[in-house]
Amino acid sequence: MTRLRRGYRAGMPLTRSLDDSTVVITGASSGIGTATAYALARRGAAVVLAARSEPALRQVAQRCRELGGRALAVPTDVTDLESVQRLADRAAGEFGRIDAWVNNAAVSAVGLFDEIPVAEFRRVLEVNLLGAVHGFKAALPHLGAAGGGVLVNNASVLAEVAMPYQSAYNATKHGIRGLADTVRQELRVTGRGQISICTVLPASIDTPFFRHAANHSGRELMPPPPIYPPEVVAETIVRLLRRPRREAYAGGAARLLGLQWRLAPALVERGLGWYAHRTQFGPGARVDTSGNVYHADAQGRRDGGWNGRRGQLVRMTAAFGLAAAGTAVGTMAAIRRSRLER
Known part of the structure; x- marks a missing residue:
C-alpha cells in the first residue's frame, strides 16, 4: 500500500x-503566472494564458513554445464572468479539454485602510x-467533463496571517481560502471527488506585484523579506498538479509564519505588524x-x-530571525498554557 503524506488524498491527481494535459493560468502575463507557464511548458504541457495585457501574453506564449510546450494566449478580464467562460471555451476548443486551472490573477491597493479609496478596494475584491x-464557475464543468482534474488557487500566506497596509488584499486572500475549502467539501459530498481543489500559500515573492500595486502610503513599496524567486511557487503548483493536497506553502518563511500564527495568534499579529511596518517600505517618497x-x-x-546578488543572504538572515521569533513564540505560548493549567 502506498503511504500518502499528510494532506494528500488518493484518486485526486491529473488524469493524464x-x-x-491542458492547463489554464489566469494572471499569466507576469510574475508567478508567467513562471508557472514556463515550468509547465518545459514539461510539454499545453498552457492557456489569460490576463488583460495581450502583448505580454503573446510574449509569454512565444517563450512557452520555445521551451517545448504548446500555448494559447487569450486576453481575459477575470472580473467579467462571460470573459472567463469564453476563456474556458477557447481552451477546450483548441486543445480538446481542460485538465487543470490555476486561479492566479491578483492586484493590490496598499495603504492604511481609511486612506484606500472605496472604489479601489472594491476593484481589488472584484479582481x-x-x-x-468566476474561475471556479468556468473551470468546474470542464474539469468534470474531462473525467477529473485539479483547480489550484494562488492565495498567499496572507490567506492565513495578516499584514498592515494590505487590508483589501488580505480580505480577498482569506476569502479565496474559505471558498476553496467550501467547494472542496461540496464536491466531496456530491460524489465529484475526482476534481481536486488546492490552495497555495506563498511567502514574499520576487515579482512585479509591488511595483504594479496601487499605492496610497506615500512611500516606495517593496516586499518584506525573505523574498523567494517566483519559480518556488511555480514548482509548488506543478507538484500540486501531480499530487494534489488541500494546501501547500511556497517558501519556508510562509510555513513558519503559519505555524507561529496558530501557536500564538495575538502575539504574532502584533509582531508581524511591527515587522511589516518596517520592511514593506523603501526610503523613497x-x-x-x-x-x-x-x-x-x-x-x-x-x-x-528585488533579489539581486544578496537575495540568498537576505533569505537566510530573515529565516534565522523568523525561526528565533518562532522559538520565542512557542516558548511563550507553552508558558501561558502552563500557567492557565495551574
Missing part, C-alpha cells in the same frame, strides 16, 4: 501526464475574489497612484528585480 469565483488596479501594465516579466 503533464505532457498530455482577486470574484475573479477566483511616492505620490498616490492606482497602479494596475484598473489598467494593465504587465510586460511578461517573471521577477520584480
Whole structure:
C-alpha cells in the first residue's frame, strides 16, 4: 500500500501526464503566472494564458513554445464572468479539454485602510475574489467533463496571517481560502471527488506585484523579506498538479509564519505588524497612484528585480530571525498554557 503524506488524498491527481494535459493560468502575463507557464511548458504541457495585457501574453506564449510546450494566449478580464467562460471555451476548443486551472490573477491597493479609496478596494475584491469565483464557475464543468482534474488557487500566506497596509488584499486572500475549502467539501459530498481543489500559500515573492500595486502610503513599496524567486511557487503548483493536497506553502518563511500564527495568534499579529511596518517600505517618497488596479501594465516579466546578488543572504538572515521569533513564540505560548493549567 502506498503511504500518502499528510494532506494528500488518493484518486485526486491529473488524469493524464503533464505532457498530455491542458492547463489554464489566469494572471499569466507576469510574475508567478508567467513562471508557472514556463515550468509547465518545459514539461510539454499545453498552457492557456489569460490576463488583460495581450502583448505580454503573446510574449509569454512565444517563450512557452520555445521551451517545448504548446500555448494559447487569450486576453481575459477575470472580473467579467462571460470573459472567463469564453476563456474556458477557447481552451477546450483548441486543445480538446481542460485538465487543470490555476486561479492566479491578483492586484493590490496598499495603504492604511481609511486612506484606500472605496472604489479601489472594491476593484481589488472584484479582481482577486470574484475573479477566483468566476474561475471556479468556468473551470468546474470542464474539469468534470474531462473525467477529473485539479483547480489550484494562488492565495498567499496572507490567506492565513495578516499584514498592515494590505487590508483589501488580505480580505480577498482569506476569502479565496474559505471558498476553496467550501467547494472542496461540496464536491466531496456530491460524489465529484475526482476534481481536486488546492490552495497555495506563498511567502514574499520576487515579482512585479509591488511595483504594479496601487499605492496610497506615500512611500516606495517593496516586499518584506525573505523574498523567494517566483519559480518556488511555480514548482509548488506543478507538484500540486501531480499530487494534489488541500494546501501547500511556497517558501519556508510562509510555513513558519503559519505555524507561529496558530501557536500564538495575538502575539504574532502584533509582531508581524511591527515587522511589516518596517520592511514593506523603501526610503523613497511616492505620490498616490492606482497602479494596475484598473489598467494593465504587465510586460511578461517573471521577477520584480528585488533579489539581486544578496537575495540568498537576505533569505537566510530573515529565516534565522523568523525561526528565533518562532522559538520565542512557542516558548511563550507553552508558558501561558502552563500557567492557565495551574
